[in-house]
Amino acid sequence: MTSAAIHPAWLSSLAFGPLGRRRIAVAEGDPLADTIAAEVATAVGAHGGSLTRDVAADADLVLAIDEHAAIGEEGFRLSRRGGRLAVVAGSGRDLLHGFFHVVRLGEQAFTGEDADESHAPAAALRMLDHWDNMDVHPVMGPVERGYAGASIFFDGGDGLPGSGSVREDLSRVAAYARLLASIGINRVALNNVNVHAREARLLTDDLPHVARIAQEFRRWGIRVHLSVSWASPILLGGLATSDPFDDGVRRWWAKAADRVWDAIPDFGGFVIKADSEGQPGPFAYGRDHADGANMLAEAVAPHGGIIHWRAFVYNHTQDWRDRSTDRARAAFDHFSPLDGRFHDNVSVQVKYGPMDFQVREPVSPVLAAMPQTRLALELQVTQEYTGQQRHAVYLGRQWSEILGFDFGEAGPVAGLATGGFAAVSNVGDDAFWTGHPFAQANLYAYGRLTWDPSADPGAVLDEWIEQTFPDAPAPVARTVRDILDCSWETYEQYTTPLGVGFMVRPGHHYGPDVDGYEYTPWGTYHFADRDGIGVDRTVATGTGFAGLYPTPWRETYESLETCPDELLLFFHHVPYTHVLHSGTTVIQHIYDTHFAGVERVEEFVAAWDRASGSVEPALAARVTERLAEQLRSAIEWRDQVNTYFLRKSGVPDERGRRIY
Amino acid sequence: MTSAAIHPAWLSSLAFGPLGRRRIAVAEGDPLADTIAAEVATAVGAHGGSLTRDVAADADLVLAIDEHAAIGEEGFRLSRRGGRLAVVAGSGRDLLHGFFHVVRLGEQAFTGEDADESHAPAAALRMLDHWDNMDVHPVMGPVERGYAGASIFFDGGDGLPGSGSVREDLSRVAAYARLLASIGINRVALNNVNVHAREARLLTDDLPHVARIAQEFRRWGIRVHLSVSWASPILLGGLATSDPFDDGVRRWWAKAADRVWDAIPDFGGFVIKADSEGQPGPFAYGRDHADGANMLAEAVAPHGGIIHWRAFVYNHTQDWRDRSTDRARAAFDHFSPLDGRFHDNVSVQVKYGPMDFQVREPVSPVLAAMPQTRLALELQVTQEYTGQQRHAVYLGRQWSEILGFDFGEAGPVAGLATGGFAAVSNVGDDAFWTGHPFAQANLYAYGRLTWDPSADPGAVLDEWIEQTFPDAPAPVARTVRDILDCSWETYEQYTTPLGVGFMVRPGHHYGPDVDGYEYTPWGTYHFADRDGIGVDRTVATGTGFAGLYPTPWRETYESLETCPDELLLFFHHVPYTHVLHSGTTVIQHIYDTHFAGVERVEEFVAAWDRASGSVEPALAARVTERLAEQLRSAIEWRDQVNTYFLRKSGVPDERGRRIY
Structure with missing residues (x-):
């Protein structure tokens, strides 16, 4: 091959x-x-x-x-x-x-x-959201946050804006649908939630082509959804408004829905990112998210359609000098007051954490705050903040932890996701489907864990290995297992410490830049100074975010005594000399984990080197190349983070290791 | 209007x-x-x-x-x-x-x-280099480092790569040529020194259109040059190599030159950026810059052409952990050993400072190190690092200081630029030519100061004001004068302190990001830690860059006692508590200048507000809008820089002003 x-x-x-x-x-x-x-x-x-x-x-x-x-x-x-x-x-x-x-x-x-x-599956809806663009976006490329080549749905056109279209040859889509069906996925949204001008027309001109894609998925029991622009009545319908209370707008959407279901009788519904990061929404007309979502819900209800309304809404033009605004609060503050106002066929789609798909965040308190609302939990299979499919990071363990997180009275997350699960796909036209061959394990685990959230992520990993490398000698399987099983923890070790998040290069989000977002409008800060680091989100002295959780978590997170180490800097600003439950200081923890993380990646490289001789050469080469980049990048992370904190804190490493 | x-x-x-x-x-x-x-x-x-x-x-x-x-x-x-x-x-x-x-x-x-x-002019060659692209570059736009709209030469095409072409209507070029002639400019290079695939073809397919442009300039006594790609024999000629010692390559360039001069008998020559920032060059064939430049020089010599060979060559994939590599040394280390080896019709084009067009740098020691080489001094009229024509910054004072800088035995810079002067243009198809109407003053001053480097930059500024606003009431002229006369100093105050440079957002270079380049491969570091800041470039303990200057500057820069305050952090790493010649500490100087800089911009705004009522409304509005952005940006600079250093140093402002 x-x-x-x-x-x-x-x-x-x-x-x-x-x-x-x-x-x-x-x-x-x-x-x-x-x-x-x-x-x-x-x-x-x-x-x-x-x-x-x-x-x-x-x-x-x-x-x-x-x-x-x-x-x-x-x-x-x-x-x-x-x-x-x-x-x-x-x-x-x-x-x-x-x-x-x-x-x-x-x-x-x-x-x-x-x-x-x-x-039987735990939830009726197990969905993958593609953030695929029809045109090749000048900055984001063919797939926003895609790390596996071009879109399997769209051809990207010839570079001229507006020239992208649905691929003629959908054989890759057919193969993909089969893969997804084998792990129980039953819904796929085809296009990026940031809907540009070209993609808006999927709803109109391109419907026959969407129907072709839907046909491929239908053979495998999977229903197709589209991301739509809130401004569609203006962009596509020539209306002067997209006010959800405007009769013309309501009629336009109802007719749009009729057309879509005429073309695709088992169409699933619309995904929408509204009033978020510059996308249009109902705020422009003085309406709220429930007004907007319900209007769309009424348009699709006659067809049994669902509206996925994303709760990822926050102020992205924040002033870093204003410490009273806390992005972590945003989804809660926007959505929890609307509980009970959404129609039954609206699924409010909530990211697992309050920030944005970080390697470590607390579980979003929105999940426990809207008992009268259908909620979909949003995960990210594509590794935007977790190594972009150049780093081997098995996310099954993270998801399992999230799904099992128990809010107390409200119960565990898996049960609160009454609208099921959605996640950003990690697949493109790459020969290995996912760039890093090991990133297939995430796609696999997403299907298996949303079917059965109580499944052991280690067992799911074993399943994937066994089925992907059935003929591999035992040492190969063991090596893949050893690498992936601890890979999430490893990635956390060499990147951002103790739940503080971000510290990535702005824009593309790959590699370290400790202050990259520190003085920007995006609301993702760490507030490190020469004495300490972390965001005070306590009720007593901070932004009050900890108080958005039900008991016992509000108390657990509020107190330095009980806050888990791995989330310490998400909830508290502490001196570098603060002693963790683990017994080490924050600064020494930073040094230790960053050295340890790189050592683990060195072990990954050595282990693969030993095992890969008995692996198909192209696969071996791809993994070898990715591991080399992971090691280079992990060293860069280690050195930047350690140097940054040594320069700032002045506290030397207890073990005298090299920091620049 | x-x-x-x-x-x-x-x-x-x-x-x-x-x-x-x-x-x-x-x-x-x-x-x-x-x-x-x-x-x-x-x-x-x-x-x-x-x-x-x-x-x-x-x-x-x-x-x-x-x-x-x-x-x-x-x-x-x-x-x-x-x-x-x-x-x-x-x-x-x-x-x-x-x-x-x-x-x-x-x-x-x-x-x-x-x-x-x-x-009579001081130098025979007074040139403007356009960094214009034919296509609209996806990141850099129509003009790399352009802040005044699209190219006046090229139409940018329809967005499709390769579709850009020379404009049909060259009336704007005619008007530009007239402006340039009025200030003594006698050469113009049309296209970006980063020569992409489309622009490479200016040398072949597009020659008739280049000839049309040359005709417009010829009417005003101005000769046209082109930037060329070192890889042209491969890209355009289908050769397998661009080795300067290859006979085929030499013949290809000779014929290319013949064709160009056939079409444009008064053509000026080629500008080339080779083996720099990813551009191809002779290194690939084991040849050096002299080998490369001389080969081209031989091709153009029969026609009286000149090769401008840029000395802006450095390692842009440096490791920030390696403190022995100093980008400031790069041009010197690359070029000074080649002194005497370049043909007479090669002009080695040297940026004024050793880094990259910063608001404050020492004058490049290369200028004094190549007495047997024709050197062109390169300035930057376009305000890449000096406010991007959103900030009012009159650069005449900076250039005057550079031109008058006296190396001692070698004499002042103006006399060392035996090949004359080149500068990156700041003009586009903007209605005011330069985005900020006040940025015209820089274009004007560039012409006047390269004609007469001993001219008083204040008098040149007065000339420009008088001739641009001849009917303006005295208070308007005085206001423009007051703003621009101190504007360079003001910009320096609220941006990077004491010559340390950079601290800009990577990529686009607008606005502050103190650590933006600190851990990147670009070689532009400040090494700030909790105790101090600056780059040790001494011979005694640093990179040795200070030793590249002739006496007395090597001694002046080497010693903390004599190093000028404004260049202190370029040459020395000092504690925040180091006392400047001015009598204040480094940290207090940072705070004071940043507060003072913003106060000055506030005065600019107020003064323009008082004066602008008697100015043509569109002009008044444009300046008002730019000043508002300058103030916003200056405040952002002040707050980020002050906050960064307060967090790091822990030293409070003596005057207790607000730092975040």
């Missing part, structure tokens, strides 16, 4: 071998059952098994549809009797989940005691 | 009124005398005087050509007898200088005692 070809993701190398030797019966009369049957036909064709569409036939594996046997939303039932399996689901789409469940288990599915199991 | 129209620069409102009432005789038989005659015809047509082409006729002003009376290169002789004037020069081009001299003097030229004067 040359490096120009598309390299396999997990599904290409799933355990079709053994499965393909079985006799398999697949229900008929349903398009998604046909999709399953086509997969089975390929497998048995290659390995000597057989396929029948008669589910009453004698078979090792029967995949049957029984409407009366539906298991919750998208669930399936699996029975094993004497080494034979039956999977029964209420629809072809549900059955597809059951099919991939068996594929994942491989031979193991057929062995063991007789059993009856039911499986 | 609407704001869409082109507003007058100095020449539009020169003292043509009184002159137009005179009887004027202009020589005939020379194209440039025809240019003068056309100017005179317009003036007398409007004001009732008369024009004759018979220089023997009875006239108040006779402008005559006498080949035998040539006064040096481009000089002229002026005689006043009983209130009548005679200007005699060796050629029409030289006579044009004399004509504009009289125009500048206005009535005053005719009054006073009988006299005979000779005038």
Whole structure:
């Protein structure tokens, strides 16, 4: 395989071998059952098994549809009797989940005691948001925050603004849909939430092409959404306003929705970023987010559509001199007063933390503050702030921690995401799908953890490794495992300390720049001076952000005694000599973790070096190149951060290591 | 006049009124005398005087050509007898200088005692370099470091890469040429020294269009140059190499030169940035700058062409951890060993300071280190690091200081620039030519000071004011004078202290970011820590840069006792508590100057507010808007710089003013 070809993701190398030797019966009369049957036909064709569409036939594996046997939303039932399996689901789409469940288990599915199991996803909506542009944006490129090549949906045109279009050849989309279906993703938004002029027209001129994409996804039970511009009635409809209370505007959106659902009967709905970071919104007309969201919700309700209204709203023209404004409060202050006012088919989409996809943030208090609102939890699979798919960082552990975070009375996050899950995709037209081959693990984990938030992220990682490198010798699998399992913690070690966040190069967000955002309007500060560092977000003396949490977290975060070390600088401004619960001082912690983080990456490099000889050469080379860059970058992070704090604090490293 | 129209620069409102009432005789038989005659015809047509082409006729002003009376290169002789004037020069081009001299003097030229004067420029070459792109560059825009709209030469195309071209309508170029001629500029390079693919083709496909531009300039005695890519033989000629020792390469350049001079017989030559900031150059073939420059020089020598070879060469992928590498040394280290090796028609073009057009730098030691090399001094009229034509900053005072800087035995800079002067232009298609109307003063001063480096920059400023606002009431002229006269010092006050430089936002270079370049590969550091700041460039303990100067400067800069305050941090790393010659400490100096700088800008705003009522409204509004931005930006500079150093040093302001 040359490096120009598309390299396999997990599904290409799933355990079709053994499965393909079985006799398999697949229900008929349903398009998604046909999709399953086509997969089975390929497998048995290659390995000597057989396929029948008669589910009453004698078979090792029967995949049957029984409407009366539906298991919750998208669930399936699996029975094993004497080494034979039956999977029964209420629809072809549900059955597809059951099919991939068996594929994942491989031979193991057929062995063991007789059993009856039911499986169903935790949330009805498990979505990926693409931040893909149709044109190649002069700064952001083809995919905003994309680190895996160009868009698989859009061709970027010839560089002339407005020239981008939907790709003619959608074979890559078909392959992608299959991958997503295998991990339970059921919704995809196609375009960037920052909707530029070209992309706005997806809603009108380009609908036939959106329908082509939707067709590819439909074969795999996945519904398509679009990001829309709040200003669409003006941009596309020639209206003078986009006031949600204007009858013309309401009519325009209703007709736009009619057109979309005419073209794509199973269309999912609209994603919208309004009144945020310069995007237009209802504020211009004196309306609030609920007014705006509900107007759109009414337009799509007749079609069963959903409005994903993003809660990522804050003042991005803040004055760094004004310490009373706290960006962390923004989503809470904007949205929590609106609880109960949103229509049922609005999902307020809340980022996991109050800032912006940092390697470490407290969980957003908005999640516990809107019990009468449908909330979608937004994660970021694309590694914007976590190494941009040049660094190996397995985010499954972070997400698992977020999903399991227990607000107390309100319960854990997984249960509060009543609108399900959304996340920014990390896929592009890169030969390895995700730039860094290991970044596939994040896509995989996102699907698996949103299906079952209680799943062990380590086990999910093992699953991905096993299915992606089924033929790899044990040392290779172990090496990948060892690298990825501690990679989130490692990245945190060599980047921003103790939850303070940012310290990245402004704009592209790669690599260190400790003061990069310190005096900017973006509201992301650390307030380091010669004596100490951190943001005082206490109720007693700070911005009061800690008080936005329900008990016990408000008290936990408020107090220096109880605030967890890893979030200390997010909530408190402390002297460098402050002693952490870990027993070390803040300044020594900074030095220690930065040295330790680099040492770990050095171990990654050495381990891969030992293992990679038995890996397919193009894959080996790509990982080797990424690890080299990760090491270079980690050293740069270590040295800049340590030097910055040594220069500022004057406190030498206890262990006398080299700081510049 | 609407704001869409082109507003007058100095020449539009020169003292043509009184002159137009005179009887004027202009020589005939020379194209440039025809240019003068056309100017005179317009003036007398409007004001009732008369024009004759018979220089023997009875006239108040006779402008005559006498080949035998040539006064040096481009000089002229002026005689006043009983209130009548005679200007005699060796050629029409030289006579044009004399004509504009009289125009500048206005009535005053005719009054006073009988006299005979000779005038000639200090240097034969007084050049403006445009950093204009043909395409609109995605990051740099139509003009790299341009702050006055789009290019007057190129139309930028339709956004598609490669679509830019030379403008059809060159009337703006004609007006520009007239302005430049009036201040003695005699060479213009048309395109950016960073030569992209499109601009490379100016040398080939676009020659007929370059010839059209050259024609406009020729009418005003100005010769055109092009920036070329070192890789042209590869890019344009399809050769496999651009090795200067390759015969094919030499032939390619010789033929390219032939073609250019065929199309433009008075073409000036090539400007080249080689092996610098990513531009290709002879290093790739193991050749040095002299090898490269001489090869090109041989290609253009038969045509009398000049090669401007830029000395702005340094390592821009430096490691900030490596304190032994000093960007300030780079041009010296690269070029001084090559002294004597460059052909006569090579001008090594040296930036005035060792870094990059900062508001304060020591004068480049290269200027005194290459006595056997033709050197051109490079200034920057465009205000890249000095407020980007949003801030009013009159650079005449800075240039005057540079030109007068006396190296000791080698003499003053003005005399060392044996190849004359080059500077980056500040003009675009803006209605006021230069964005900030006051930035015209810099263009004007560049012409006047390169004609006569000993001219008083204050007097030059007065000249520009008088000729640009001839009808303005005295308070307006006084206000413009008051603002501009101290503006360089003011800008220095509120930006980077004591010669340390940079502290700007990386990339676009506007506004403060104290650590913006501190940990980057660009080699521009301040090394501030909690105890002190500055770069140790002494011989004794630092990079040795001070030792590159001849006596007495090496000793002056080496010693803390004698190093001038304004360059202290360029040469020394000192504690914040170090006491300056001024009697104040470094830290208190930082606070004081930053507060003082903003106070001055507040005075600018107030003074303009009082005066602007009697100014043409569009001009008044433009200046008002720029001053408001200057004040906002100055406050931002003050607060960021003061806060940065208070946080770092912990030393409070003696006067207890507000620092954040």
